[in-house]
Amino acid sequence: MDHKSLKDTIRPYLPLAVINFYRYLRDHYYKYILPFVIRALYEFRAAINRIRERNGHSKLQKLGNTKEFNIEKLLSENWVDFKTDVHPKDRRMNILSKGLVKGMSTENIAFFINEIVKTIACKGVYLEVGTFNGYSLLSAALYNPSTRCIGIDNFSQFDLEHKNEILLCANLRKFGNPKNIQFYNMDYREGVNYLFSKETNLKVDVYYYDGEHSYENQLEGLRVMLPHLSEKCVIFVDDTNRESVTKANRDFVAEHADFKTIFKINTKRNGSPNWWNGFEIITRAF
């Protein structure tokens, strides 16, 4: 049989073959093919995410500086059970404990800070009161080289041997003295006053108050930053196990209707491996 006659032989059967193939697809679509296609797409997406995470990126990084973040999505994508897990799925902030940077914080909190700063302040400003040895300041600054990260601490607490500023500098050196970090050894009121009288238009996208936690300082620590926060902003507060902190945050939110608490978790005790002594996120315009 030559080439031409083979084609001629097949041709009459072709319509029937196409019809049968169509029928097969139609009858097996839901049972076999649809699950297969969904599974393949899911695996493809997971593979892309694994590559991005291996390269130090996170799924939310694609949001860049769009100032869009969704707390439920952040929690469900990054923890199996955020309430009990002692670290997120993405272990990038493990770099701090590997570098022996000790803080009054946890890897969950470090990741939270890093990811939220990346999402809403990747080219913006992060300011922190209560820098201590630098754990949380580094949590904001690492992997976020375009975020200006400002720390303020007067070393008035937990520093009987007067070594905390030296330890802070040593910890920053371990990471090559990140150029995006600025530090002021000052009382937070003085520091804020000094900074914003020099740079009157400076606005802070993410603010972390982790200074002294009496009711008065907690409330003052939030109020003092009000004129300097971006319209869309995030405030972190820790030590929410303490009634003085919870009450001050509640009163702050009550007196400023545009702010709301979007996340709060308390822990069994101070120093808990999941969320230390409790953590809260307050936002405006998200």
Ligand SMILES: C[S@@+](CC[C@H](N)C(=O)[O-])C[C@H]1O[C@@H](n2cnc3c(N)ncnc32)[C@H](O)[C@@H]1O
């Ligand atoms: C709980 S520690 C902060 C822990 C730190 N954020 C970390 O990641 O490990 C509280 C810090 O707030 C500082 N602090 C207390 N009162 C302050 C004030 N009035 N002005 C600036 N810093 C203050 C203390 O010196 C102390 O280092």
